[in-house]
Amino acid sequence: METRLDTRYSADDATAIPWAQARKVLTEAEVSWLTTIRPDGRPHVTTLLAVWLDDSAYFCTGAEERKGRNLAENPHVALTTGCNRLHEGLDVVLEGDAVRVRDTAKLRRIAEAYEAKYGSEWRFTVSDDGAFLNTYGDEALVYEIAPVTAFGFGKGLYSQTRWRF
Template identity: 60%
Template sequence: MTEQEPPGVLDARYSAPDATAADWAQARERLSQAELYWLTTVRPDGRPHVTPLIGVWLDGALHVCTGAHEQKARNIAADPRCAVTTGTNTLNSGYDVVVEGVARRVVDDAELARIAAAYHDKYGEDWSFTARDGQLHHAGGGAAVAFRIAPETAYGFGKSTPSHTRWTFT
């Protein structure tokens, strides 16, 4: 699958005079290499629910998994709109990326097997899954549902030279 390469648009209101828009390839690399992400979903009553989790970038989207009865899975079932954030917990250095999109459940076992392989490659033996019956099954027991979150809009926030880049996907 060919990934979109939308142009970055710099928002001068939130950027230093010498800042430049980042390339999507740079943000995608940060999303791919991040160890931890923060997923924001919408509770049925409209309140946000934010939780840290691991994930993998594959085929132009972030993939995450969770227990089917966990709050984030229930939230996505009711309202699939979400945001994923990763970056650094610093003020004057690093780069943060926010992806807004819609979480779609992955049930195809072949696609789930690719996601499982990506988890294993990135996180090692502790995150070994087998794909079957539309779920990821952990070697230690238990099953997880997987979601694909393709970006609709993404933002990058540079800190050493303050910058605010926006990417819009079609």
């Protein structure tokens, strides 16, 4: 991984943010924003719940939801999280491709991660044929984003760090 401070957008005394700090933000964030690309090229942004596991972000969606339909056509995404304060915190943006997860063992680990993070309200089960089911029995498609590039925007002491994987 390459870590680089972009001095054009950083305070004179800023230093590059360690990836471990960004990973902590991704792990602890309760809400993230996912940007997908509509078939006509326009962006679509929506909030969602995500879990960080094995150096990747995971989220789920219904096949017929806008983001699900977008991902069927174009896997390029950005996942954003952080805080809405100007003088504190760290915002993180992951760029990569959303790849559908179909491995039953991995899906079970993701389901466990959702419940550990969000509680029983967000309990999923995985059927023997690999379906990821919510508490109503509806199937959700699970996607993994392994970051290709990520950005960290430090606030207070303003900084912009780029990580390339």
